[in-house]
Amino acid sequence: MASTIRIRAVADGDTTVVQALVQHPMDSGFVKDAQGNFIPPHYIEVMEFAHAGKTVFTAFWGPAVAKDPYIKFSFKGAQKGEDLTVSWVDNKGAADSLVGKVQ
């Protein structure tokens, strides 16, 4: 099964710019389906990026974040070729992770 995470991390000197796209319904729980029933909440609660064993970015998401979320941030201290681990956990306990390389 293909990963839900797409990542691109580009090092420019000391700074690495990270972009990620995550495939997830991010249902808020407030939307009704065609029959008029609420679609239960189903969203990522925590998204984490780690490099060299240390967490470099943590995102606490919730129902306000839209479907298939996109995130971009930068951090210092990574070199080209090193690993960047991305992982998420949602409110149903499902999770996914991916290890990408800094380019």
Added chain:
Amino acid sequence: MIRAMSLAIALSYLWRAVAFAGEPVNPDADFKAFRDYFTKRFPKVSLNDFVNGPYSMDADLRKQWEEIDAFPPYQFAVDKGKEMFETPFRNGKTYGDCFPNRGIGIRQNYPYFDTKSGEVITLDVAINQCRAANGEQPFDYNKDDMAALTAYMAYTSRGKPFDIKIPDDPRALAAYQKGEQYFYTRRGQLNFSCASCHVQNPGRHIRTEVLAPALGIMAALPIYRSEWGGMGTTSRRLTSCNSQVRAVPLEPEDELYRDVEYYLSYMSNGLPVSGPGARP
């Protein structure tokens, strides 16, 4: 009473047929006038940029789009579409067997006028014809599978110039003209035509949306619309446009929808395929 009304309707169809016959149809003159209208109105927009719709009209919107384009929201649909495209039907054949060039890099040739059946065939219709010919159920024209498959096929044509042909056949000219008529006809309780927004007001806002120019408007389809939270095809856009002006939509891929796609695609000849696209 009803009989008199039916007669009136029948007569109006006859009148319409006569009016068609009387109108000289000149697609090449239309093409030139259409192009000049937009390039003169937007002299700072390069010709090929018109295919980017609202992003060619609004700098701030463009910046946001360029940011998102690193990881475009249609990416998942393209990947799914590629997988679908390469998966054989139950009878062992594939989509490649139905299309020229194995179905790769052909989006810019659609729609075309099929002289055998006497109607306009869009890519979506051709896909369902392929499926039917191979014993498979047709896809819903508005989203999901059809959108994913056409997203992949459009992606393989990125940058290729539209090459829509009108064969020397009065039926093709009639289809072209019906499409032109549909485009400029006001409809719905709000009394808008497609032209009201996309010819008279490109670059301006309708509520929070920036209107796209009609030139190149077919080039980015299918699109991931943030408003939809997902992919949608030409059919999805045309039917939703209709309901937005309070007109009851036609069936997806109705003859008139195919005709208007034919007309608009012909007007975009030479412009590059930019699909699949991402829109607000």
Added chain:
Amino acid sequence: MRKLLPLVALLFSAGLSSPAWSAPADDYQAAYAKAEVAIRQADALKNQWTTTLSELAAAKKAADAGDFDAAVAHARQAEALANASIAQAKEQESAWTKAVIR
């Protein structure tokens, strides 16, 4: 009972088969039928408005709930909207050419 029978037969033959207090329902039936005729014409012209159909649905809903005055009003509105869409289609038959970029 035997004496009433000829009287009832007389009433039926005079066409007074329904008592006077169900007239609003008849008005509604008539208005709904008229609206349907106009709607069918608009359909034939491929120019139906969404609001026309929602007015017709509202008419039926009101009638089902017994509110015939509202039902008649909605049915008449549906007919008016359908007629307006028919007029729009007929006008646009020639008007569209004026909008074409030449």
